[in-house]
Amino acid sequence: MNRSTFMTKINQQHVWEMIEDINICMFITWDGSRQRARPMAHMPRQDEHAIYFFTDATAEKDGQIEEFPIVTLTFVDQSKNDYVSLTGTATLSNDRTKIEELWSPMMKSWWDGPEDANLRLIRLVPEDAEAWDGPHDVVSTIKMVAAAAGLGKPDMGDSGKVRM
Known part of the structure; x- marks a missing residue:
């Protein structure tokens, strides 16, 4: 099938659903x-068209964001063969109301509480994404193995570029 006529389920809504299902992303x-990458827990808020991250006021990435606010996030769910690469503009914030709203007890590992003076927020506004929604079942895996053995082409799922 010609790529231009290929129908895909990859759209803005599907990308939001994919990233909501993946708990950790690489924040680049x-x-x-040089590029710098680190794993971070994210808090997507589709209704705000934003993805939030907690960060420490002393973190090296904060200075990088202030100077170069365009960042990339990568998401991987190997169990589903789902992959998303998302680019957007990041800003730093000390919005204590938003920090308290997003706070969870899991953050106690890094900060004393939502009132911790070193706790800050990164707010990323997604601009575009590229996503691959691979086949998720055993039959598809068998078909890929067969294709690797020269027995036809596998179903690689859906992929697409999306303006966010």
């Missing part, structure tokens, strides 16, 4: 000479 910044 630019320091002026």
